[in-house]
Amino acid sequence: MAVYLLHFSQPYKHAGHYLGSADDVAARVQAHQAGTGARLTQVVVQAGITLEVARVWPGGRQTERALKRQHNGRRLCPLCSGKGASNGA
Numbered sequence: 001m002a003v004y005l006l007h008f009s010q011p012y013k014h015a016g017h018y019l020g021s022a023d024d025v026a027a028r029v030q031a032h033q034a035g036t037g038a039r040l041t042q043v044v045v046q047a048g049i050t051l052e053v054a055r056v057w058p059g060g061r062q063t064e065r066a067l068k069r070q071h072n073g074r075r076l077c078p079l080c081s082g083k084g085a086s087n088g089a
Contacts, residue, residue: 001021001024001057001059001060001061002022002023002056002057002058003019003020003022003054003056003057003058003059003060003063003064003067003068004020004021004022004025004028004029004053004056004057004064005017005018005020005054005055005056005067005072005073005076005077006018006020006029006032006041006051006052006053006054007018007051007052007053007077007079007080008044008050008051008052009049009051009052010049012040012043012044012047012049015040016042016073016074016080017054017073017074017076017077018032018038018040018041018073018079019064019067019068019073019076020032020037020038020064021059021060021061021063021064024042025053025056032045032051033045033050033051037041045061046068052078052079054078054079054080055076055078056076060063064074071084
């Protein structure tokens with residue numbers, strides 16, 4: 001299982017990122033990009049905004065919750081800081 005951060009090509013209202021976890025990250029990201037993932041990513045895709053995997057961490061739901069509690073996807077995102085996509089912490 002891994003935790004992933006999706007970066008939106010432009011913000012959607014208050015959101016610029018989506019943080020999730022999955023056993024098969026590639027398949028889950030494909031679902032998000034197809035508009036069949038989480039509700040937030042569905043409306044983002046419907047708005048014409050593209051999603052890109054910005055970062056992947058090892059871990060599961062516990063790691064996901066810890067990262068979500070930080071409420072700071074921008075700080076966690078290497079694309080926002082100009083460092084490019086990253087795998088691992």
